[in-house]
Amino acid sequence: MIIQVFETGVQTKQIDHIIQCIRNGGIVIYPTDTVYGIGTGFSNRRALDRIAQLKGKRKDDLEFTLLCSDLSHLSTFCKPISNTVFRFIKEHTPGPFTFILEANNEVPKMFQRKKKQIGLRIPNHALLRQIIEVLGEPMLNTSIVDDPNSEYVTDPEYINEKYSKKVDLIIDGGIGLNAYSTIIDCTKEPFEILRQGLGIVEL
16 A cells, blocks of 8 residues: 655544554555665564565664654663763754664664664654654664665655555655665764765764
8 A cells, every 4th residue: 555645745544544554563665864764663573574575685684773753762772872972963863864872672683783783863754753753662664775776765656566565555755865874883982984875974
């Protein structure tokens, strides 16, 4: 099923349908402030096998980012951070940045990057943040494909054509961008840019 939201704006019943789909373990494709993403709720760990199969990878090889609606999830999923790190993240959110932080014990090993770390992101996309806020937990997010030049990361028509029978819901937010988020390692100081993407920052 595809829900179009970019022309008429999102309606309450559409939000309710999206939330119900995710809470039932569904996989959703959605717009962000960068490329389209694919994911599910943090609690829907059984859905990860389907996402891995869709991307043609082993589940253990997927790197998930926690999409959050605000900074409140920092203390829930990350070890305590310094004031410097907090101010840096606050200054650059919401936005096209993924922050690598030390994961705490609330984050299962399967979601952690190397050295027990997690990527956390607060996208500059009002609808997506609203969905996460109503859902009450972060989204486990990964990009649809790993090639930023693929039309499947930007065009909802192509996305629907390829994935409509493989996912439970597609949110059509119009043509997306073909740039990824900038990944910044905040586990050490000075911070390090691991991938330069859409977000521009001087360290």
